[in-house]
Amino acid sequence: MSITVRFFASVRERLGKAQEIIDSAGISNVADVWKQSARTALPDNLLAAVNMEYARPDQPVRDGDEVAFFPPVTGGAP
Amino acid sequence: MTVRLLAAAFDPWREIVRYQSAQPDLAGKFGATTVFVGTLRDFNQGNAVQAMTLEHYASMTEKHLERVAREAAVRWPIDDLLVIHRYGELRPNDPIVCVAVWAAHREAAFAACRYVIDELKTRAPFWKQELTEKGRRWAAPEPRAK
Numbered sequence: 001m002s003i004t005v006r007f008f009a010s011v012r013e014r015l016g017k018a019q020e021i022i023d024s025a026g027i028s029n030v031a032d033v034w035k036q037s038a039r040t041a042l043p044d045n046l047l048a049a050v051n052m053e054y055a056r057p058d059q060p061v062r063d064g065d066e067v068a069f070f071p072p073v074t075g076g077a078p
Numbered sequence: 079m080t081v082r083l084l085a086a087a088f089d090p091w092r093e094i095v096r097y098q099s100a101q102p103d104l105a106g107k108f109g110a111t112t113v114f115v116g117t118l119r120d121f122n123q124g125n126a127v128q129a130m131t132l133e134h135y136a137s138m139t140e141k142h143l144e145r146v147a148r149e150a151a152v153r154w155p156i157d158d159l160l161v162i163h164r165y166g167e168l169r170p171n172d173p174i175v176c177v178a179v180w181a182a183h184r185e186a187a188f189a190a191c192r193y194v195i196d197e198l199k200t201r202a203p204f205w206k207q208e209l210t211e212k213g214r215r216w217a218a219p220e221p222r223a224k
Contacts, residue, residue, distance in 0.1 A: 006135070008133060008135055008203070008205060009133050009205035009207070009216060010205075010216045049135075049138055049203075052135075052137055052138040052141050052142075068135060068138070070135065070203060070205065071205065071216070071219075072219040073199075073200065073201070073202065073203050073204055073205065073219070074204065074205050074206045074216070074217040074218070074219050075198065075199030075200060075202065075204055
């Protein structure tokens with residue numbers, strides 16, 4: 001039973017990994033996934049997504065979900 | 079309505095002509111076409127930019143671009159919409175993004191085009207890494223316009 005975790009841009013570089021599969025046992029929400037992968041508390045300035053939708057740290061995560069962490073998007077100045 | 083993500087350089091003007099001529103249902107229906115093209119500058123935040131790598135989250139980026147395009151089609155009476163967005167390695171003067179809207183009248187065409195480019199810049203997951211004389215750096219997020 002597993003969760004796919006993906007990291008992008010500066011988060012990927014800092015953690016030194018782009019993707020990993022973690023065991024879903026003991027994982028209930030987005031913040032738990034980050035703790036399991038990064039071994040730290042989820043920083044306030046990171047964004048997260050569950051199954052390609054933006055998600056809050058307390059959003060529930062289920063077996064088979066894809067969870068992603070990344071910095072604010074940089075589409076450019078208006 | 080079409081959304082495309084491209085790894086290689088593209089000519090937005092050629093793509094628009096090609097797309098329009100491949101939509102026989104459009105002929106005679108539209109009276110207005112609006113186009114926005116975003117191009118890589120050779121300067122940003124006070125530094126000369128030699129190149130840029132645009133990282134994206136392919137499945138999520140596509141999903142959100144398609145959603146923004148659908149929202150525009152619901153909000154304004156438009157006939158068709160084309161969004162093309164680059165990812166990967168870009169050089170100054172390379173087109174980054176192109177939004178084209180076909181509508182019966184200009185008001186809807188302008189409004190829908192503006193909505194799509196403004197929304198995709200804040201909602202679609204893209205991250206710019208610039209190569210300047212000081213090395214590679216991740217571009218800082220810009221404050222929202224609204």
